Amino acid sequence: MSVTADKLKPFNLNQQYTPRDVTETYSFERVAADGERFVPHRFRDGMYRVANPALGRTKHHTANQIAITADEIGGYLKRGYLLRMRGEVNGQVNLVAASEIRER
Numbered sequence: 001m002s003v004t005a006d007k008l009k010p011f012n013l014n015q016q017y018t019p020r021d022v023t024e025t026y027s028f029e030r031v032a033a034d035g036e037r038f039v040p041h042r043f044r045d046g047m048y049r050v051a052n053p054a055l056g057r058t059k060h061h062t063a064n065q066i067a068i069t070a071d072e073i074g075g076y077l078k079r080g081y082l083l084r085m086r087g088e089v090n091g092q093v094n095l096v097a098a099s100e101i102r103e104r
Contacts, residue, residue, distance in 0.1 A: 038085040
């Protein structure tokens with residue numbers, strides 16, 4: 001069975017992904033002191049980003065972050081990597097330490 005080009009939907013890099021998309025599928029969260037819930041942030045390419053804490057002050061630089069799939073999040077958190085997460089209220093995206101993230 002072959003698929004013709006007219007039946008394929010192009011991947012839209014400009015499409016915005018909402019926190020709701022993430023929470024329906026994934027079970028990691030961080031609840032901030034003010035009660036705001038943070039969930040894994042999916043980037044436009046459909047991937048998530050983690051950072052190695054061993055990189056110290058440069059771990060937040062784009063070049064030092066690793067793009068991963070949703071299935072890989074748990075494994076990287078177990079190894080102590082930080083995960084880019086987005087607040088459901090203010091939409092701010094932060095690097096969050098694995099020790100602050102819980103699995104629901």
